[in-house]
Amino acid sequence: MQYRPFIDAALKSRFYQEKLAGQHFENWLGIPFTTKTELRNADAYDLIGTAIDQIATYHETSGTTGTPTPSWFTHKDIEQEVNVVLNSSLQLNEKDLVLNRFPFAMAIPSFIFYWSAARVGAGHIAVDKASMITPDRRVVEIIERTNPSILTMLPSEAEKLYEVGKQMGVLLPNPNLRAFVLAGELMTPSRKKHLENVWGVPVYLLFGSTETGGLFMSCENGHYHLNHANAFVESVDENGKPAKEGLKGNCVISTAREGMPLLRYANQDIIELRAGSTCGCGQTKPIMIHYGRKEDLIRMPNDREITFYDLQEVVYSLKNVPFMWKVKVLTDHVQFMFQYTTRMKPSRKTLEEEISTKLGLAVEVVFTEIFSLQKLTEKPAYAKYAHIERETKEWEWIK
Numbered sequence: 001m002q003y004r005p006f007i008d009a010a011l012k013s014r015f016y017q018e019k020l021a022g023q024h025f026e027n028w029l030g031i032p033f034t035t036k037t038e039l040r041n042a043d044a045y046d047l048i049g050t051a052i053d054q055i056a057t058y059h060e061t062s063g064t065t066g067t068p069t070p071s072w073f074t075h076k077d078i079e080q081e082v083n084v085v086l087n088s089s090l091q092l093n094e095k096d097l098v099l100n101r102f103p104f105a106m107a108i109p110s111f112i113f114y115w116s117a118a119r120v121g122a123g124h125i126a127v128d129k130a131s132m133i134t135p136d137r138r139v140v141e142i143i144e145r146t147n148p149s150i151l152t153m154l155p156s157e158a159e160k161l162y163e164v165g166k167q168m169g170v171l172l173p174n175p176n177l178r179a180f181v182l183a184g185e186l187m188t189p190s191r192k193k194h195l196e197n198v199w200g201v202p203v204y205l206l207f208g209s210t211e212t213g214g215l216f217m218s219c220e221n222g223h224y225h226l227n228h229a230n231a232f233v234e235s236v237d238e239n240g241k242p243a244k245e246g247l248k249g250n251c252v253i254s255t256a257r258e259g260m261p262l263l264r265y266a267n268q269d270i271i272e273l274r275a276g277s278t279c280g281c282g283q284t285k286p287i288m289i290h291y292g293r294k295e296d297l298i299r300m301p302n303d304r305e306i307t308f309y310d311l312q313e314v315v316y317s318l319k320n321v322p323f324m325w326k327v328k329v330l331t332d333h334v335q336f337m338f339q340y341t342t343r344m345k346p347s348r349k350t351l352e353e354e355i356s357t358k359l360g361l362a363v364e365v366v367f368t369e370i371f372s373l374q375k376l377t378e379k380p381a382y383a384k385y386a387h388i389e390r391e392t393k394e395w396e397w398i399k
């Protein structure tokens with residue numbers, strides 16, 4: 001690995017000039033990690049790795065787990081984001097019509113697909129996830145009217161949208177649909193398979209984050225090969241040493257991105273690196289398995305750890321996959337909350353047995369309404385502000 005470009009890129013930002021003052025760079029493993037807290041507490045301008053007039057867009061993390069983290073992209077960085085998509089097996093082309101349901105504020109994936117579609121001359125429809133103008137019902141209507149070939153969104157949106165279509169009596173997938181691109185949430189093989197079964201089209205995954213940008217698209221076998229020219233991923237153990245082969249480790253990412261370079265950023269993800277040759281798609285670069293975030297780990301009394309990956313694998317391989325689900329960690333046991341929309345749902349006892357056997361753990365299953373189906377099919381709630389109000393459209397009063 002050539003480390004120097006990452007160090008040089010990082011040292012262009014004031015943040016790293018200060019953080020790494022007096023640092024020796026002969027030993028890569030001696031370079032301190034960058035933490036989420038450091039990025040949160042940094043002045044947004046100190047994180048920029050170039051002149052401000054080079055900046056194309058500014059983004060922030062959602063801030064659901066604390067102060068948002070800033071992220072800057074230059075026009076050159078945008079090229080890099082586009083290449084991640086265009087070099088993938090998705091084979092986005094000018095015949096495609098992309099219906100893009102990623103949120104445009106303040107995230108990055110929505111823009112990555114907008115830019116990529118523009119680059120290859122594909123059509124693009126923005127149906128922002130977080131906009132009041134486009135609730136799920138309207139998105140289903142737009143899919144019916146426009147017949148897109150690619151849908152891009154969060155995996156949980158894909159799960160919801162199919163159900164909304166069903167409630168509205170709309171047959172999905174629409175005839176032209178050829179692929180889904182999902183990002184923003186953990187996707188295990190079972191979840192991917194489940195969504196491919198439900199929608200009947202291949203699912204491609206984009207791995208990345210607001211801080212790092214989009215980094216890897218999954219290959220046709222669903223693997224993230226570490227094939228990004230300007231990103232370096234390490235898996236380290238609790239002592240900061242490279243994780244042993246076959247063991248899970250903490251994800252550390254370096255990106256030589258102009259807008260906001262990151263040097264050894266410990267992003268709180270749990271990963272495992274495997275030899276690329278095990279995939280069979282023809283790519284030889286190592287594979288990264290993503291097990292979810294560290295904060296989603298469930299620590300059992302006997303030192304056992306259950307990852308979000310483990311939970312997804314269990315739920316999405318059930319004989320009857322629920323419409324929506326949630327896991328509640330209680331003081332003495334783990335509760336699975338399931339919402340089924342079919343009249344015939346499995347018995348609680350059957351589910352508890354199935355999950356307990358797979359997880360090796362006593363669990364409780366409860367049925368509950370996580371999403372109100374009525375709310376899911378609601379009409380748009382937003383309208384433009386009206387300056388003129390009328391009682392009548394007729395000019396009766398002048399008669």
Ligand SMILES: [Zn+2]
Nearest residue numbers: 219223279281
């Ligand atoms: Zn592969």
